[in-house]
Amino acid sequence: MEKEKKSPVSDVGAWGMNIVSSVGIIMANKQLMSPAGFAFGFATTLTGFHFSVTALVGFISNASGYSASKHVPLWELIWFSLVANASITGMNLSLMLNSVGFYQISKLSMIPVVCVMEWIIHGKNFSREVKIAVAVVVIGVGICTVTDVKVNAKGFLCACVAILCTSLQQISIGSLQKKYSVGSFELLSKTAPIQAISLLILGPFVDYFLTGKLLTDYKMTSGAFAFILLSCSLAVFCNISQYLCIGRFSAVSFQVLGHMKTVCVLTLGWLLFDSALTFKNLMGMALAVVGMIVYSWAVEAEKQTKTSLPSTLTEEDLKPLKEGIAEIPMNGEAKV
Numbered sequence: 001m002e003k004e005k006k007s008p009v010s011d012v013g014a015w016g017m018n019i020v021s022s023v024g025i026i027m028a029n030k031q032l033m034s035p036a037g038f039a040f041g042f043a044t045t046l047t048g049f050h051f052s053v054t055a056l057v058g059f060i061s062n063a064s065g066y067s068a069s070k071h072v073p074l075w076e077l078i079w080f081s082l083v084a085n086a087s088i089t090g091m092n093l094s095l096m097l098n099s100v101g102f103y104q105i106s107k108l109s110m111i112p113v114v115c116v117m118e119w120i121i122h123g124k125n126f127s128r129e130v131k132i133a134v135a136v137v138v139i140g141v142g143i144c145t146v147t148d149v150k151v152n153a154k155g156f157l158c159a160c161v162a163i164l165c166t167s168l169q170q171i172s173i174g175s176l177q178k179k180y181s182v183g184s185f186e187l188l189s190k191t192a193p194i195q196a197i198s199l200l201i202l203g204p205f206v207d208y209f210l211t212g213k214l215l216t217d218y219k220m221t222s223g224a225f226a227f228i229l230l231s232c233s234l235a236v237f238c239n240i241s242q243y244l245c246i247g248r249f250s251a252v253s254f255q256v257l258g259h260m261k262t263v264c265v266l267t268l269g270w271l272l273f274d275s276a277l278t279f280k281n282l283m284g285m286a287l288a289v290v291g292m293i294v295y296s297w298a299v300e301a302e303k304q305t306k307t308s309l310p311s312t313l314t315e316e317d318l319k320p321l322k323e324g325i326a327e328i329p330m331n332g333e334a335k336v
């Protein structure tokens with residue numbers, strides 16, 4: 001597949017797909033996994049199902065000729081899959097061992113961690129406006145999501161692993177796409193089978209550690225099966241859109257604008273599940289949205305500054321260059 005063409009319309013489409021699919025899968029999983037719903041509490045195994053369906057879609061796409069398979073070293077795919085799986089497992093363990101408040105703080109800390117890792121790995125610098133916008137988004141989302149904050153040693157360690165692995169995974173998506181000139185769907189179709197196999201093998205053990213329940217003891221119903229299929233279908237779009245967004249933008253932009261999903265989830269939770277929506281929530285969401293708008297403006301302004309490239313050479317600076325050119329005779333031999 002040729003390098004993906006970027007346009008404002010396709011950029012908006014990628015973001016829209018990611019927000020809709022991410023919010024949709026959260027709503028579907030809430031119904032599937034909550035005790036009031038179908039009580040399917042096997043999150044890691046469910047993620048294995050997600051990647052299995054994604055791998056199947058990638059296989060069908062390659063077999064039908066819709067997408068071409070480019071070479072990516074196996075060791076890089078395995079390394080990336082290990083990091084991604086550690087991210088998933090770390091997040092599940094962090095949610096189990098820590099309070100919801102600390103879990104939200106750990107998710108918010110990914111933005112500065114991604115910024116630091118981008119600076120260390122790729123030498124990327126950020127303008128003052130971008131840094132201010134990031135801070136506003138973090139504060140806004142923190143106000144509307146963080147409640148009680150309790151942490152223990154094991155929970156803190158799991159949170160650190162989750163933060164580092166998730167940040168590294170998101171940076172690696174863009175790096176691998178650029179390094180091997182592969183499209184987002186091509187890269188996903190290569191990593192999904194590895195993640196699916198490993199998560200389906202280890203998932204039931206991790207879930208047993210988290211919940212104390214065996215997958216084999218769960219009584220599957222038609223309703224639960226339908227929601228698992230819905231969750232897997234939404235996961236395909238969610239995975240594809242994540243790779244698309246990071247390939248088109250950056251890991252930092254994905255994290256910042258991705259918090260729009262948090263605002264949508266809080267709003268839908270209030271509309272669909274009678275969740276409480278206080279003045280504090282509304283103020284935090286408003287501040288987060290303002291931060292996202294400022295961030296988008298700051299990134300665009302930064303791009304315009306880099307692409308304008310104004311001439312900073314004066315006539316005095318150009319004089320030695322002109323004199324040097326005048327010293328070269330027409331036959332191309334320099335005077336001695």
